[in-house]
Amino acid sequence: MTAARRIFHILHAASLPACAAAICILSLAAAPLRAGDIPLNQRQSGYDTMGRDTRAMQDDDTANPATLWLLDGEALWSKKEGAAGKACADCHTDAATSMKGVAARYPAFNTKQNKPLDIEGRINNCRTEHQQAQPLPFENKDLLALTAYVARQSRGMAIAPPPENMQPVVDQGRAIFEKRQGQLNLSCAQCHDDNWGRKLAGSAIPQGHPNGYPLYRLEWQSVGSLQRRLRNCLIGMRAEGYALGSPEYVALEAFLMWRARGMKMESPAVRP
């Protein structure tokens, strides 16, 4: 049976999960690996290469400093906000059920806003639209706490391949990932696709997967967002950072999620 015929058969089985699986297969087929891409079976999470102490910190919730953000996020989930006087829980009830798997498939395309939103953007969208509250600025403690709490509900789940309507955003993210930038004229791909595992200033270059964000970074002494981490790399390249929340960062996030599809979510992780 050819692959196309197999998909045809799956579609005709007409059950919803099977359709979703077929769409996954189609979107994977639509975005094949390119020469410089890391082979799927060689991908590794930052967790796999970090030191034993840092791993132990992530493995134990009572030792993971990000737990403090998680607890804040849990409290904020039930706190009424804005002119509408609504809490997240008023619409979404128990996050353990309603948010399960959400962070594993974000950024997602928001048809109402006609643009992709990451988890932070989606939380702010809920704040302005449903709670009638001010959006929270990036790296604000409450936004990090809520994002960590939402992402926690996907821990252990596989990152979902982006659906068809995200493909243009993924492509845009890839273009940024592969573009040489800054005074040092480097691209993300030159380090994280071509030279991962080799040493830059004494530390092994990670593959740069997004599967643990938001995460507690020892270097930051804080939980931070994926966008903050991306900005760090741009500063290292002596490139002009994009504004936090900008479409460029969301596109990069979408590409990184495509690149890490199938890998397990660890949020909120710990990294050196």
Added chain:
Amino acid sequence: MNRTPSGLRSHSQKPAGTLVPGLVALLASLAAAQAQDRVKPYAVVREAIPLSLTGKPGDPARGRAIVANRQVGLCLLCHSASIIPEEQFQGDLAPDLAGAGSRWKIGELRLRIVDAGRFNANTIMPAYYKTGGLTRVGSSFAGKPILSAEQIEDVVAYLATLREVKK
């Protein structure tokens, strides 16, 4: 393109006046003039820059300090340098600098630092004496080469002293 993060509000609601494009053009031309001052022309002869960028030889001791300094020379981020053992945290993305002076003549070292992309367009080695053809350079680095002509001459003078030890 709207670069304002959704959570941050612009301090000023004033529409951009017609003055702004003119000002931007003026600043851009000033930056270009500055960049021209900072990167002087040089001649490439047979895959080398035979003449000193400053007209004078560099100072090897100053060159060593530049190479060892990860904020100035940046060399050890990628290169290892067994001849600078006091600096830990060296890279292994690029060849050991030991013996560089035996592998290349002075003019070849100079061109490799000035514009390594001439040899391999995909190299990760940045061009140290170039301000054109770059994208989204951070504002504090715009129009400036990574090292000045004087600094490059110091580094060249230092690297030229690194001879392969005959076994």
